[in-house]
Amino acid sequence: MTELLNALLLQSGYNAALVAVSAAMLGIAAGSSGTFLFLRKRALLSDAVAHATLPGVGVAFIVMVMLGGEGRDLIGLLAGSAISAFAGLLAVEWITKHTRLAEDAAIGAVLSVFFGFGIVLLTIIQTMSSGKQAGLESFLLGSTAGMLFQDALVIAIGGTLAVVATYTFRRPMTLVAFDADFAAASGRNVERIDLAIMGLVMAVTVIGLKLVGLILIVAMLIIPSVAARFWTNHTNNLIWIAGAFGGVSAYVGTAISAAAPSIPTGPVIVLICFAIFAFSMMFAPNRGVVAALAARRIFQIRVHRRQGLLAIARDEAIHDGLTLKVLTRAGFIRPDGVPTAEGRTQAAKALRDEKRWEVARAMNRDVAVIGRYDGLTPIETVLTNDEIAEIDRRINARAPLGGAG
Amino acid sequence: MQMTSETLRVAARSDAPPSAASDTESPLHIHGLTVSYGDSPAIFSVDANIEPASMTAIIGPNGAGKSTLLKAALGIVPRLSGTISIFGKPLNEARRRIAYVPQRASVDWDFPARVIDVVMMGLYRELGLLHFVTKKHHDKAHACLDRVGMSDFAERQIGQLSGGQQQRVFLARALAQNSDLYLLDEPLAGVDAATERTIIDVLKSLKAESRTIVCVHHDLATITDYFDHVLLINKTRIAQGPVETAFTAENLISTYGGRLATAHIDQLSLPAA
Numbered sequence: 001m002t003e004l005l006n007a008l009l010l011q012s013g014y015n016a017a018l019v020a021v022s023a024a025m026l027g028i029a030a031g032s033s034g035t036f037l038f039l040r041k042r043a044l045l046s047d048a049v050a051h052a053t054l055p056g057v058g059v060a061f062i063v064m065v066m067l068g069g070e071g072r073d074l075i076g077l078l079a080g081s082a083i084s085a086f087a088g089l090l091a092v093e094w095i096t097k098h099t100r101l102a103e104d105a106a107i108g109a110v111l112s113v114f115f116g117f118g119i120v121l122l123t124i125i126q127t128m129s130s131g132k133q134a135g136l137e138s139f140l141l142g143s144t145a146g147m148l149f150q151d152a153l154v155i156a157i158g159g160t161l162a163v164v165a166t167y168t169f170r171r172p173m174t175l176v177a178f179d180a181d182f183a184a185a186s187g188r189n190v191e192r193i194d195l196a197i198m199g200l201v202m203a204v205t206v207i208g209l210k211l212v213g214l215i216l217i218v219a220m221l222i223i224p225s226v227a228a229r230f231w232t233n234h235t236n237n238l239i240w241i242a243g244a245f246g247g248v249s250a251y252v253g254t255a256i257s258a259a260a261p262s263i264p265t266g267p268v269i270v271l272i273c274f275a276i277f278a279f280s281m282m283f284a285p286n287r288g289v290v291a292a293l294a295a296r297r298i299f300q301i302r303v304h305r306r307q308g309l310l311a312i313a314r315d316e317a318i319h320d321g322l323t324l325k326v327l328t329r330a331g332f333i334r335p336d337g338v339p340t341a342e343g344r345t346q347a348a349k350a351l352r353d354e355k356r357w358e359v360a361r362a363m364n365r366d367v368a369v370i371g372r373y374d375g376l377t378p379i380e381t382v383l384t385n386d387e388i389a390e391i392d393r394r395i396n397a398r399a400p401l402g403g404a405g
Numbered sequence: 406m407q408m409t410s411e412t413l414r415v416a417a418r419s420d421a422p423p424s425a426a427s428d429t430e431s432p433l434h435i436h437g438l439t440v441s442y443g444d445s446p447a448i449f450s451v452d453a454n455i456e457p458a459s460m461t462a463i464i465g466p467n468g469a470g471k472s473t474l475l476k477a478a479l480g481i482v483p484r485l486s487g488t489i490s491i492f493g494k495p496l497n498e499a500r501r502r503i504a505y506v507p508q509r510a511s512v513d514w515d516f517p518a519r520v521i522d523v524v525m526m527g528l529y530r531e532l533g534l535l536h537f538v539t540k541k542h543h544d545k546a547h548a549c550l551d552r553v554g555m556s557d558f559a560e561r562q563i564g565q566l567s568g569g570q571q572q573r574v575f576l577a578r579a580l581a582q583n584s585d586l587y588l589l590d591e592p593l594a595g596v597d598a599a600t601e602r603t604i605i606d607v608l609k610s611l612k613a614e615s616r617t618i619v620c621v622h623h624d625l626a627t628i629t630d631y632f633d634h635v636l637l638i639n640k641t642r643i644a645q646g647p648v649e650t651a652f653t654a655e656n657l658i659s660t661y662g663g664r665l666a667t668a669h670i671d672q673l674s675l676p677a678a
Contacts, residue, residue: 171532174526179526186582
């Protein structure tokens with residue numbers, strides 16, 4: 001336990017501290033750049049890209065050994081993985097564009113073929129006599145054990161650059177994610193911006209290979225933004241909340257893995273991501289599950305209040321227990337059931353709203369507006385002032401027949 | 406190379422349309438435009454010449470290629486053949502003078518954005534990559550929302566809007582682009598009566614500022630009230646011109662074939678002179 005605390009507080013030595021900080025940077029990069037993947041609805045594509053890195057790792061290792069070098073040089077391995085990830089991405093795009101196959105089929109095919117090829121290469125490497133192949137399989141699930149100072153530096157710098165790139169291109173990427181046609185009409189090159197989004201994701205994947213591993217990096221790209229979506233309705237906030245979630249999970253996950261080196265880093269980070277996601281899903285205001293339950297209860301009370309007010313306006317007797325309770329508590333009726341002056345005013349207002357809705361629904365063909373009618377929502381919150389004025393004009397035009405409204 | 410005070414003053418008026426009124430070039434000239442999805446052309450060899458400061462409706466039956474024509478004119482879908490010129494210039498040199506309002510259904514309205522954020526997207530060309538959003542930009546965006554009667558909805562999540570309100574937001578975003586040529590894809594499809602009136606009022610006021618409007622439109626009954634020019638297409642161009650001369654029973658029958666009852670056409674169109 002003290003070991004974990006030490007790791008969290010950057011007290012486990014200089015190297016471990018640097019690894020934790022670089023992991024945090026990578027997490028921020030993954031969370032923020034992954035947001036655009038989520039918004040562009042291309043989450044699965046990143047899984048194909050991640051799995052497509054494996055043959056590159058294998059080929060790079062073999063090439064470096066054959067050239068007489070150190071097979072485990074991180075930069076060399078990452079360069080190899082980037083090239084094969086890009087090949088995987090191009091393969092998916094080519095299949096989608098030039099055949100009748102949909103993107104999901106292309107993703108499935110590319111992901112499994114590249115991954116299978118990578119595993120074959122790793123098996124061949126196991127049988128090679130030279131090159132210190134031990135540790136190459138840590139690219140599958142990630143590991144902090146035996147990470148060199150310069151490896152951590154590569155991750156920290158790469159992560160920082162990815163965050164800066166995400167910030168710089170947030171506007172064009174948001175535009176394309178929301179409305180690609182409008183972006184194209186404004187002269188944006190949509191294909192190039194999509195490529196930039198995928199390029200960022202690829203960069204994060206490659207940088208994160210050593211730490212998180214290629215199988216689970218997709219979780220770090222997607223889960224933070226999905227969790228962040230519970231907390232905000234605003235694109236810019238979404239990017240940075242997702243970045244924060246990614247950063248925290250990577251930092252804590254790395255610290256745990258450093259305290260207990262037998263646990264691979266990737267799965268720990270993903271579990272922490274999931275914990276944040278689960279908490280967000282349950283407890284986020286407005287969009288969370290608890291909030292939804294509370295909203296349901298509040299809604300129920302509003303229904304009874306409205307029904308009660310309409311009953312007062314129409315001089316009907318009220319028998320429902322909850323309705324009586326709600327009305328009494330609001331001060332609309334006295335304990336003996338007689339409406340107060342305030343109750344009468346509110347009742348008249350409710351009745352007027354109901355009439356406006358009735359006219360609105362009769363004249364309005366817009367399904368989205370009619371759909372908002374729930375017998376509760378004040379019409380002012382749904383329609384614009386000019387729309388309401390039009391409705392009142394129609395009500396008044398009818399008034400001589402129906403008496404005063 | 407002396408700059409007179411006159412040119413300086415003109416240059417300083419950044420809110421005026423970039424170079425209004427004085428244009429004699431057609432805002433949108435289309436020549437021999439063919440677009441195909443797969444083997445069969447969606448539109449074939451269409452010519453069109455939009456008059457400056459006019460309000461043109463593109464009409465034709467479902468699947469006639471109306472939206473495709475707009476998208477190809479904007480370079481959103483690739484063209485097989487044909488040329489597009491905007492105010493006499495190639496498309497890519499004149500992007501800043503075009504504003505586009507896509508079909509409402511073309512986007513996911515659960516996207517995490519508020520109304521004001523969507524309108525602000527119309528200012529992205531001006532903002533570039535790194536400029537901060539200042540009060541000036543906010544005021545501009547709010548003014549555009551005000552113009553479509555939606556200023557009270559600025560902070561609303563876009564998913565909470567009705568169809569008509571979504572359409573108004575799209576129009577406000579196009580207004581923020583402050584362009585000379587507005588291309589709108591079915592802006593009145595499925596909107597309520599109040600929204601329809603608001604949108605038409607805004608479009609007419611744009612026209613009064615010598616800007617050019619081109620709308621894909623589906624409601625033949627309102628053509629004569631709203632528009633001054635029509636372009637009738639059904640894969641190919643059937644007719645184009647001022648409403649008085651081109652919106653005739655004969656042309657409608659050529660465009661719609663048997664899909665419109667003849668009696669209906671007589672009611673809608675102007676008598677063939």
